[in-house]
Amino acid sequence: MSDDAVTPDDKDWTWVLTRPCAECGFDPARPVEEHLDALEQHVLRWREVLVRTDVRARPAPGTWSPLEYACHVRDVLDVMASRALNIREEDAPTFPGWDQDAAAIEKDYAGDRPLAVADEIAERAGWFAQAYAGVRDDEWERRGRRGDGADFTLRTLALYTAHELVHHAHDVSA
Template identity: 45%
Template structure:
């Protein structure tokens, strides 16, 4: 039974392991990680920002396509937060080889952040600001940094090279999710 007071009661948490997206083409959104120069991640992020602004200005930005699927606004808020999380993770990897990342529960973030109630104009501004920040951080990556390692709380290992590709896939995939 659905709890009418909890807009996330019908949303099925995404428990899939998406780490393959750092090295394999995505059959859904078409992202090909090998096509992304790991020293151009910042440019790739900046290229998505106008598309996200357009998504967040849609008149139906709050409408979910189904009760179990986030609205464009919720996806936008998620991507805004993804930008912040990956900025922190990259900063840690650049400072500490073998860095360990704190766990981030995207579903808990959506519920506690009440993504469904946010102002889309504010989310658009914050998303662009966070996007420019993480893009700038990726702009500092040098060839010598690409093999530095970071570990997720579940033990998944990334290099600076692979985390950039994984991260950009997430942002691009969610544009696909909202039809942009």
């Protein structure tokens, strides 16, 4: 692996749906609505990150820069909004695979424009919020399945996404 290659993350992060993340402080026991209500705070946090002078600097070989993490967050919001809509509209959909590391290379996360990414995060957060707008009590437990076999409900998909936002903000905290 070259010094500029990022070490792929092959961990199964679904455990964050059942217990707190000691690294970033995310707590899945908090009501899902609280996590969804925090979307605007996440958008503001990423806007602050994306104006930093070190936005393109990788903190260590094999680790994404703040800009690359921001691009990942943008794409997570996009992918998860689509999955939430699939769960709401279809019975037990299976989601197509998404390789976050391939996406980083294909979309040239490292070469993206920070202020454009800030705007795109705001836009994608809006899409994500819209996917969850008006969820009825009987919809929260509707299910979908990731290509690797991991099952999600509409509720756990929201929690998983919320953890992504909290954890990656922690990853780039100065």
